[in-house]
Amino acid sequence: MVGRLPPRLGALTAGRGNNVLLVRLLAAVAVIVFHSYALTDRLVDEPLHLWLPELPLAIVGVDAFFFLSGFLVTKSWCERRHLPSFLAARVLRIYPALAAAVLFSIGVAMAVSTVPAREFLASPVTIDFLWRNATAWSARYDLPGAFADNPFPRGVNGSLWTLPIEVRLYLLLAVAGVAGLLTRRVTWLAVATLLAAAALWAPGLPGFEPDARETRRLLAMFALGSVVWTWRAAIPVSLAGGAGALALLVVDPFGVVRSTPAVGLVLGYLIVVLAFHPRLRLSWLGRAGDYSYGLYVYAFPIQQALVHFNRDISPGALTLAALPLTLAVAALSWHLIEQPALAWKPVVRLRRTAEAA
Numbered sequence: 010m011v012g013r014l015p016p017r018l019g020a021l022t023a024g025r026g027n028n029v030l031l032v033r034l035l036a037a038v039a040v041i042v043f044h045s046y047a048l049t050d051r052l053v054d055e056p057l058h059l060w061l062p063e064l065p066l067a068i069v070g071v072d073a074f075f076f077l078s079g080f081l082v083t084k085s086w087c088e089r090r091h092l093p094s095f096l097a098a099r100v101l102r103i104y105p106a107l108a109a110a111v112l113f114s115i116g117v118a119m120a121v122s123t124v125p126a127r128e129f130l131a132s133p134v135t136i137d138f139l140w141r142n143a144t145a146w147s148a149r150y151d152l153p154g155a156f157a158d159n160p161f162p163r164g165v166n167g168s169l170w171t172l173p174i175e176v177r178l179y180l181l182l183a184v185a186g187v188a189g190l191l192t193r194r195v196t197w198l199a200v201a202t203l204l205a206a207a208a209l210w211a212p213g214l215p216g217f218e219p220d221a222r223e224t225r226r227l228l229a230m231f232a233l234g235s236v237v238w239t240w241r242a243a244i245p246v247s248l249a250g251g252a253g254a255l256a257l258l259v260v261d262p263f264g265v266v267r268s269t270p271a272v273g274l275v276l277g278y279l280i281v282v283l284a285f286h287p288r289l290r291l292s293w294l295g296r297a298g299d300y301s302y303g304l305y306v307y308a309f310p311i312q313q314a315l316v317h318f319n320r321d322i323s324p325g326a327l328t329l330a331a332l333p334l335t336l337a338v339a340a341l342s343w344h345l346i347e348q349p350a351l352a353w354k355p356v357v358r359l360r361r362t363a364e365a366a
Contacts, residue, residue, distance in 0.1 A: 015250070019242035021285040022084070028291055029081070032073060032284045033301035039070035040168065041308045041335065045327040048312050050160035054324065063267040064258065068226075069276070071171060074305070075178075075227045076277050077284070079234025082179060086186040087238070095186065098354050099179045102302075103145065105350040106342050107172060110306035111143045113338070114166040115152065117310040121317050124154035138165075145172040156313050160320070166309045174224055178231045194239040201236045205229040209270055229270065233277050244281070248289075251282030302347065303339025311335050 021027065043066035046055040058065040082099070089095050115138065119129050129135060129152070138149040148170040151163045161167075181204075182191075190197045208228035237244060254275045257266050266272050283289060312331045316322060322330075 015245040015247035016287065017242055018237070018244040018246050018281060018285060021246060021287065022241060026290060028284045028289060029077060030297060030299055030301065031291060032280055033077060033299070034304070036070040036073040036077075037301045037304035037308075038332070039066040039073075040305060041312070041331060042324075042328050043067035043070070044167070044309060044312055045324040045331065048159070048161045048309075048316050049322060049324050049327060051324050061259070061267065064272070068223075071223075071227065072230045072273070072276055073280055074171070075175070075230040076234040076237075076273075076280055078175060079178070079182075079231035079236075080238045081234075082182055083191060083235040083238040086182060086191055090186065090192075092183060092187060095183060096179075099176075101350045101353055102347075103172070103176065103179075104143075105346045106302055106306060107145060107169075108143045109342055109346050110166070110169075110303075111139060113307060114142075114169075114310045115139065117314050118152040118155035118165045121156065121314060122152065122154035123157070129153050142166070142169050142172075145176040147173050156317055158320075159313060159316050161313070161316075164309075165313065166306070168305055168309045171227065172306075174227055175231075178228065182235065191235070191239060197239050198236055201232040205232045205270075208232075226273070230273055230277070233273055237277060237281065246282055246286050248282065248286060251279055251286065254279040254282070298340065298343040298348065300336060300339040300343055303342040304335055307338045307342065308335040311338070 043055060046052050046058075047067075052058070055065055057069065085098060086095050089098070115135065119126055122129050124132070132153045134149075134151065134153050138152055141147050141149045150165055150167055150169075152165050155165055156163055185191055185197070185200070190200055205228065208225040257275050258272070258279070261267050266275055308331060311334050312327060315327055315330050315334075
């Protein structure tokens with residue numbers, strides 16, 4: 010007797026009946042836990058780093074964000090195929106909370122700074138921090154007199170480094186969409202593979218900074234997520250496959266997964282299974298707010314402030330203190346900033362319909 014074939018990803022992506030929010034929340038928490046070790050100068054004790062040195066929590070968390078971003082943003086383009094609507098949706102999702110997080114970071118830094126408030130606000134360093142981070146043009150981390158004596162000195166919001174990369178990837182995806190590549194899955198597989206290979210092995214990435222291994226890896230994960238969306242009808246979502254992917258990450262019997270680009274493929278499939286397999290689905294998550302972005306962009310300055318007031322705080326205590334504080338700020342951000350901003354997306358679609366009529 011032949012067993013039932015596992016469902017295809019394409020049959021599982023309609024609506025909100027999935028665990029995407031859960032995976033994003035877990036990714037944000039993983040980054041917070043990692044930063045708790047980094048900001049207390051105990052990075053070598055980070056649990057996943059001790060167990061799997063090639064895959065610390067920050068890499069797993071940020072890779073998950075970029076894989077899902079490539080997947081969902083490609084879905085967004087394919088459902089619209091209209092450049093102004095696509096760009097408006099991306100702006101409404103990224104920029105309101107980003108601007109709030111930058112102002113929040115400045116406020117926290119000013120509260121602990123050794124520099125007087127007027128001098129702090131007038132400083133070219135503060136102005137540069139504000140406009141570069143709020144526009145996601147590039148990331149800036151230091152503010153005058155803030156956190157200079159912390160174990161991780163001066164960095165006010167180290168999480169913001171990924172936002173300029175993500176915005177540039179949105180623009181690249183928009184170009185691919187306008188060129189018609191995203192609706193030709195074989196062609197897009199070839200192009201995305203070349204882009205990922207260039208990101209991983211080319212000597213430079215024009216337009217991206219910092220030009221480092223982390224940047225290259227995130228571009229590859231975004232491209233992988235995009236390809237997975239275009240090939241969703243052909244991808245089986247299997248619990249056994251997910252268990253196998255997890256085993257490969259943990260055991261890596263031949264030593265060729267965690268130390269090679271194959272790790273992205275394995276991690277990506279594990280994310281697909283966790284996010285979309287029907288037997289793992291938590292239906293109540295669809296009714297919850299999406300606090301993951303807020304957890305990501307607000308946590309770092311909160312953690313730095315907690316370390317500032319208690320230099321001997323342990324990574325575990327820092328995590329336990331930072332998580333509820335950051336969750337409260339993220340919830341306020343979602344309900345007061347992000348959700349109201351996203352409510353404008355239907356208005357953009359209606360305007361497009363009116364223009365077409």
